[in-house]
Amino acid sequence: MDPKALSEYFKKCFLAVDGLWFMMLEKTHSFEKALEVDGMVWEILPKIQARKIKELFKMDGDKTEHLVKAIEFKLAAEDFVGELQWEDPRIEITIRKCPWLALLRKSKREHLAEKISDAICTIEYRVFAEEFVDGLDFEIISRRCCGDQVCTFVLKTSQVVPIHK
Template identity: 40%
Template sequence: MEKVKNLTDAEKAEYFRKSYTSVDGLWFMKVEELFGFDEALKIDRLVWSIFPKIQARTLRTMLKADKGIEGLARCISAKHSVEGFDFEAKMDEDGRLLRLIISKCPWHELLVRSGREPLSERVGTTICNVEYATWAEEFGDGARRISFSLESQICKGDGVCTFCFEESEAPRIPEGRHSSGAL
């Protein structure tokens, strides 16, 4: 019997990255075969409203990152590095606005390679909005909230994706009142 080769850490990371992207696309295509594209996208949206919570919490623990925009910047940069994005994370001078500028998106490239580029805009717009809004929510806390907006997207023909995360003070609810305004 031939000696089994031990994988390097880089090979292990590539194996799991490829498995992760493959299973994401495979389950989508199987749901699409059974129920159609619109239903598959609806289910994908539900998955990507939860999965980023797991990613964010895992990376926050691993990186010992705090909540807030700085913790978000550290963790989301780690996520994008691991997933094979080409990107730059830029924080404004007052430390309240994070711009994530993506010049290469592996998810868009995967759709292009698989001949599904015409669907990329719908998938990208739907999933990126829910995924990154969830990341923003995960790094807000009682005193601060982080909002998310998309300024540009590769899948819409722009040269880069520009994702903006802005930290602000959370609205204060007067004591004795509930968020609905009732006493």
């Protein structure tokens, strides 16, 4: 089987199931309830993603370079377009194209994007990063769903790493 076709199939299914369960919960309960449950899901899913990436790339230990490689992989695998800049102790993620925002626009639900981002982006990247490096601070600088040109997220380590001489 063609690996690219298989990847596209699973990517499409992942996006569909994420949107469908949210809309069904929204329909039977409320948008607020769906967003609350979605937040609980995103407290766990990034951990699963990070652990699988560690396994795939045979990453041992908690290292910032592993986090950088994992973020690059995650963004590419999920069809984000952007770049990552790393200069210790700061990692800056700039997103120019977000597949989630594109889906919300396509389904004419863009008006919900800022609320969803408030609940999800703040959780997802922090939880993902914590699987690689303890003591990271996470800050959102800008978001496309709020009218900015790009999403900019910053991770900073607050750890003091001893230098052995």
